[in-house]
Amino acid sequence: MASRAGQGSGEATMDPLRNSTASTERKSASRSRRPRFPNEANILLVLVGIALLFEALGWAVRGQSFLLNPDRLLLMILQVSVVGLLAIGVTQVIITGGIDLSSGSVLGLAAMVAASFAQSSDYTRALFPALTNMPFVVPLLAGLAVGIIAGLINGCLIAYTGIPSFIATLGMMVTARGLARYYTRGQPISMLSDNFTWIGSAGIPVIIFLSVAVFFYIALQYTRYGKFTYAIGSNPQAARVSGINVGRHLIWVYSIAGLLSGLAGIVNAARAESGQSSMGVGYELDAIASSVIGGVSLAGGRGSITGTVIGTVILGVMTSGFTFVGVDAYVQDIIKGVVIVAAVITDQYRQRRRKKAG
Numbered sequence: 001m002a003s004r005a006g007q008g009s010g011e012a013t014m015d016p017l018r019n020s021t022a023s024t025e026r027k028s029a030s031r032s033r034r035p036r037f038p039n040e041a042n043i044l045l046v047l048v049g050i051a052l053l054f055e056a057l058g059w060a061v062r063g064q065s066f067l068l069n070p071d072r073l074l075l076m077i078l079q080v081s082v083v084g085l086l087a088i089g090v091t092q093v094i095i096t097g098g099i100d101l102s103s104g105s106v107l108g109l110a111a112m113v114a115a116s117f118a119q120s121s122d123y124t125r126a127l128f129p130a131l132t133n134m135p136f137v138v139p140l141l142a143g144l145a146v147g148i149i150a151g152l153i154n155g156c157l158i159a160y161t162g163i164p165s166f167i168a169t170l171g172m173m174v175t176a177r178g179l180a181r182y183y184t185r186g187q188p189i190s191m192l193s194d195n196f197t198w199i200g201s202a203g204i205p206v207i208i209f210l211s212v213a214v215f216f217y218i219a220l221q222y223t224r225y226g227k228f229t230y231a232i233g234s235n236p237q238a239a240r241v242s243g244i245n246v247g248r249h250l251i252w253v254y255s256i257a258g259l260l261s262g263l264a265g266i267v268n269a270a271r272a273e274s275g276q277s278s279m280g281v282g283y284e285l286d287a288i289a290s291s292v293i294g295g296v297s298l299a300g301g302r303g304s305i306t307g308t309v310i311g312t313v314i315l316g317v318m319t320s321g322f323t324f325v326g327v328d329a330y331v332q333d334i335i336k337g338v339v340i341v342a343a344v345i346t347d348q349y350r351q352r353r354r355k356k357a358g
Contacts, residue, residue, distance in 0.1 A: 091294070091303055102173040159248070296308060
């Protein structure tokens with residue numbers, strides 16, 4: 001009898017544990033059955049909300065529409081295109097667990113070099129008088145080469161010396177900006193030929209931006225390049241064990257980021273019809289902000305080109321919207337900083353939830 005009583009007492013003790021476990025499993029199953037919206041859908045909703053907010057503020061403050069002004073929208077999209085090219089490269093770097101602070105300075109250097117090979121023969125003070133009226137491909141290749149070389153140096157420093165990406169790209173940021181100023185002793189390069197400036201006219205920059213975005217969306221989602229990029233960002237050691245040459249792949253990623261910075265510099269110089277050493281100042285922060293707002297995790301291993309494109313548009317809408325309603329430029333920088341910090345906090349919160357769920 002005592003034994004039976006003991007068994008009954010043990011079963012009674014175990015019942016709450018079984019019930020608790022079963023309840024937890026039911027809740028977990030219930031959570032897994034709930035429909036989950038893609039992260040990009042949530043970011044898109046944020047974009048729509050911000051656009052509608054500025055539309056309402058436009059009517060309240062200025063008595064006119066923010067969204068229904070074609071000239072404003074065209075200018076905003078053109079500005080977004082240049083930063084977006086940088087952001088696509090920076091996104092891939094961040095997914096690997098790194099950071100790229102040099103993109104804005106590389107843009108400025110590439111713009112100066114490309115512009116120097118695109119001057120018209122009508123300009124008597126051309127930087128290289130014997131190299132005026134060059135075919136479009138010459139300044140294009142010159143600008144892209146500058147970007148690739150800068151990215152290659154970044155990648156090699158990180159892969160072969162082991163220094164943090166923050167330090168390597170910070171050094172490149174300062175060096176590239178200095179070279180851009182030294183190239184012409186701080187003087188702008190003007191009078192560019194028409195066979196070069198067409199790349200910055202009408203909607204060509206937008207077409208370039210979207211084409212690059214589609215290309216790298218496919219590359220990250222459906223190729224070994226993308227699988228290796230995400231694997232390195234998630235766990236570099238596990239990536240090495242699985243046979244991935246981490247160092248070589250990082251060189252590829254940083255070289256591509258440099259290439260896109262060079263392309264952005266070419267587009268920027270063509271749009272402005274000149275090359276100036278101050279081009280791209282602060283653009284690296286806008287590119288990082290676009291990526292983070294678009295859901296790219298600074299911890300690495302997570303992010304998408306789609307999210308980055310939406311994040312870039314969000315940043316452009318915010319900048320244009322604040323200017324439209326008359327917010328001071330300094331205040332805009334403060335708000336932009338708050339938004340970046342909020343995006344990072346949100347990312348950290350998502351990571352903690354994933355760890356608990358796992």
